Amino acid sequence: MLCKRVIPCLDVRDGRLTKGIKFAGNVDIGDPVATARAYYEQGADEIVFYDITASHERRDIMLHVVDRVASQIFIPFSVGGGIRSVEDMRSVLLSGAEKVSVNSAAVKDPDLIRRGAEAFGSQCVVLGMDVLRVEPTGDAPSGYEVVIHGGRERMGMDALEWAREAERLGAGEICLNSIDADGTKDGYELTLTRLVSDAVRIPVIASGGAGNPQHMVEAATSGRASAALIASIVHYGDYTIAGIKELMRQKGVPVRMSW
Amino acid sequence: MIAIVDYEAGNLTSVKRGLDYLDIPCRITADAETIRQARGIIFPGVGAAGQAMRTLRRTGLDDLLRERVQRGVPLLGICLGSQILLQSTPENDTRGLELIPGHCRRFAPDLTEAGLPINIPHMGWNAVYGTDKAPFLFSGIGEGTEFYFVHAYYPVPAEPYWLTSTDYGTRFCSVLGREGLWAVQFHPEKSGRPGLALLNNFHDYCRKAH
Numbered sequence: 001m002l003c004k005r006v007i008p009c010l011d012v013r014d015g016r017l018t019k020g021i022k023f024a025g026n027v028d029i030g031d032p033v034a035t036a037r038a039y040y041e042q043g044a045d046e047i048v049f050y051d052i053t054a055s056h057e058r059r060d061i062m063l064h065v066v067d068r069v070a071s072q073i074f075i076p077f078s079v080g081g082g083i084r085s086v087e088d089m090r091s092v093l094l095s096g097a098e099k100v101s102v103n104s105a106a107v108k109d110p111d112l113i114r115r116g117a118e119a120f121g122s123q124c125v126v127l128g129m130d131v132l133r134v135e136p137t138g139d140a141p142s143g144y145e146v147v148i149h150g151g152r153e154r155m156g157m158d159a160l161e162w163a164r165e166a167e168r169l170g171a172g173e174i175c176l177n178s179i180d181a182d183g184t185k186d187g188y189e190l191t192l193t194r195l196v197s198d199a200v201r202i203p204v205i206a207s208g209g210a211g212n213p214q215h216m217v218e219a220a221t222s223g224r225a226s227a228a229l230i231a232s233i234v235h236y237g238d239y240t241i242a243g244i245k246e247l248m249r250q251k252g253v254p255v256r257m258s259w
Numbered sequence: 260m261i262a263i264v265d266y267e268a269g270n271l272t273s274v275k276r277g278l279d280y281l282d283i284p285c286r287i288t289a290d291a292e293t294i295r296q297a298r299g300i301i302f303p304g305v306g307a308a309g310q311a312m313r314t315l316r317r318t319g320l321d322d323l324l325r326e327r328v329q330r331g332v333p334l335l336g337i338c339l340g341s342q343i344l345l346q347s348t349p350e351n352d353t354r355g356l357e358l359i360p361g362h363c364r365r366f367a368p369d370l371t372e373a374g375l376p377i378n379i380p381h382m383g384w385n386a387v388y389g390t391d392k393a394p395f396l397f398s399g400i401g402e403g404t405e406f407y408f409v410h411a412y413y414p415v416p417a418e419p420y421w422l423t424s425t426d427y428g429t430r431f432c433s434v435l436g437r438e439g440l441w442a443v444q445f446h447p448e449k450s451g452r453p454g455l456a457l458l459n460n461f462h463d464y465c466r467k468a469h
Binding site for chain 2: 003202259
């Protein structure tokens with residue numbers, strides 16, 4: 001049976017982690033490579049890097065990070081943030097990432113998903129979606145609207161429609177982030193997660209709101225997500241990935257336990 | 260030296276990175292002489308079977324690989340590489356290298372797991388059972404260990420070549436072949452420590468066979 005995945009997310013700016021990460025006493029705090037390696041050894045099933053480097057000229061720094069990560073960890077990892085073209089995708093994949101994730105650029109230019117899938121295969125192309133709960137309207141009949149720039153800009157697009165469209169264009173996976181749940185630690189937006197998971201036949205990664213391991217169990221069961229993204233609950237040492245997976249296993253969620 | 264066969268079927272650097280990490284000398288190559296000198300061959304691949312087979316025929320690598328296997332050089336197929344070792348695959352209606360009897364099949368869209376329709380491709384970590392049928396390859400790796408898969412087609416070899424099994428809506432063959440000619444449907448280079456252990460076991464076998 002296919003395992004549900006637990007995926008830590010690392011935010012990187014100019015080649016360094018943006019948040020202080022306290023879990024591991026003996027790693028270089030702030031080094032994304034050492035941190036990724038530590039999560040790999042703790043049983044992470046995959047790792048997501050989100051590059052928030054502001055300047056496009058400094059993107060080579062991230063490619064160097066990707067190359068070092070690929071030489072030290074032997075699980076899949078994806079890189080997102082500022083990916084605007086097939087060439088951006090190519091450079092990330094050639095540096096050793098398994099997948100590349102697109103978000104705002106795909107909202108503005110949906111065909112980017114198709115071009116990426118055609119060039120590298122659907123399995124390489126992840127659509128990142130930021131979603132806001134709204135009053136159901138003509139633009140967003142599901143009550144969930146696509147937003148960009150961390151939620152500041154509403155796009156007048158229905159989240160469910162966008163998920164289906166992305167699948168049709170060739171996205172291999174959707175990373176579904178709830179702006180409402182993000183940062184609350186109250187749990188994932190399960191209604192949204194389930195709606196999108198049921199609407200597509202590609203894996204959905206639940207994102208935003210993780211506060212304890214029970215939330216990951218809920219994302220995998222009632223949310224029907226294939227994977228759960230986590231950040232601060234492991235970065236700040238509240239939980240370990242191994243501990244989270246052990247609890248998921250006890251609750252009957254299939255997870256990878258040998259690493 | 261292990262030859263990682265380059266036949267324009269995807270990015271092969273992740274396999275090389277895995278072997279580099281294990282200090283196993285290797286080369287990504289399409290050169291016949293280099294492949295002849297190798298004490299073992301890794302035949303990876305992602306992408307479409309039709310295009311991959313056309314490249315193999317055009318470059319003559321198809322005959323070379325058959326010749327090396329006949330001479331007893333150990334070979335490890337990975338993912339698409341494992342499917343191409345069979346007689347045929349319905350993907351682009353392609354004839355394979357015919358090194359292992361059998362064919363490939365696509366996951367049927369009506370398959371379910373835990374009552375829900377499966378996603379296709381099969382992507383993620385899944386357990387491998389029956390590893391006692393490939394004892395050398397799985398030396399030190401526990402029964403039911405999970406490996407990382409990404410594939411829409413799966414191999415259906417003749418029964419004696421069906422080594423391990425994995426469940427995804429149906430029970431399919433995840434490792435096929437025989438001693439010295441193995442093919443794995445998963446990606447050992449992306450399967451963490453157990454995957455690296457499997458690559459290391461393959462290298463140990465190559466050293467002994469040499």
